Amino acid sequence: AQSVTQLDSxxxxxxxxxxxxxxxxxxxxxxxxxxxxxYPNQGLQLxxxxxxxxxxxxxxxxxxxxxxxxxTSFHLRKPSVHISDTxxxxxxxxxxxxxxxxxxxxxTRLSVIA
Amino acid sequence: xxGVAQSPRYKIIEKRQSVAFWCNPISGHATLYWxxxxxxxxxxxxxxxxNNGVVDDSQLPKDRFSAERLKGVDSTLKIQPAKLEDSxxxxxxxxxxxxxxxxxGPGTRLxxx
Numbered sequence: 001a002q003s004v005t006q007l008d009s010x011x012x013x014x015x016x017x018x019x020x021x022x023x024x025x026x027x028x029x030x031x032x033x034x035x036x037x038x039y040p041n042q043g044l045q046l047x048x049x050x051x052x053x054x055x056x057x058x059x060x061x062x063x064x065x066x067x068x069x070x071x072t073s074f075h076l077r078k079p080s081v082h083i084s085d086t087x088x089x090x091x092x093x094x095x096x097x098x099x100x101x102x103x104x105x106x107x108t109r110l111s112v113i114a
Numbered sequence: 115x116x117g118v119a120q121s122p123r124y125k126i127i128e129k130r131q132s133v134a135f136w137c138n139p140i141s142g143h144a145t146l147y148w149x150x151x152x153x154x155x156x157x158x159x160x161x162x163x164x165n166n167g168v169v170d171d172s173q174l175p176k177d178r179f180s181a182e183r184l185k186g187v188d189s190t191l192k193i194q195p196a197k198l199e200d201s202x203x204x205x206x207x208x209x210x211x212x213x214x215x216x217x218x219g220p221g222t223r224l225x226x227x
Contacts (some may be wrong), residue, residue: 009154032214035180043218043219043220044120044157044207046216049215066136090156090157092156098209098211098212098213099145099160099169099209099211099213100214101162103158104157104158106156107154107155107156
């Protein structure tokens with residue numbers, strides 16, 4: 001079975017500062033890795049994904065994440081955040097094939113302070 | 115392209131009452147998922163359909179929860195009777211066959227009092 005740990009439940013950061021949201025996973029097999037964002041009263045939106053290949057992946061809204069197999073991590077980063085980035089961020093994994101369910105972490109609430 | 119539609123968006127019921135949620139996936143998406151998101155936690159799979167067949171319902175509390183997708187398109191999730199711990203957001207997601215990418219609806223927020 002797979003599991004995901006998001007190490008920070010809340011991350012406050014000032015506008016235009018960099019941010020890193022941490023994610024570690026556990027799995028006995030290879031997995032696909034995802035970051036989703038959830039704005040208030042909305043569904044989940046895919047930010048970026050790692051399936052294979054380059055360990056640095058870029059997503060929407062200026063976010064990027066790096067897959068580290070030895071540390072079983074997939075941390076999300078943004079060099080300069082905006083007020084509009086305030087949201088809940090979820091790290092998730094799935095088995096490496098189509099149509100498999102996502103296993104989510106508990107989420108990290110990013111609050112950007114003006 | 116229209117997204118995943120869910121209704122109602124909000125529902126408040128008393129414990130022991132019944133409730134139903136509806137989901138209309140993106141056109142052409144044969145795979146449909148229902149997730150439960152309890153406050154402070156990440157979404158957790160309840161049930162997965164492919165067309166009108168159940169692929170995985172191992173985490174569905176079958177004594178009170180049921181779901182169907184009779185014509186392989188829309189789906190309904192029902193809770194009967196509801197308990198206080200069922201208070202959560204119920205998310206529906208859909209995907210193309212063979213795809214890893216799931217598209218989520220806005221969710222239904224259920225409050226059980």
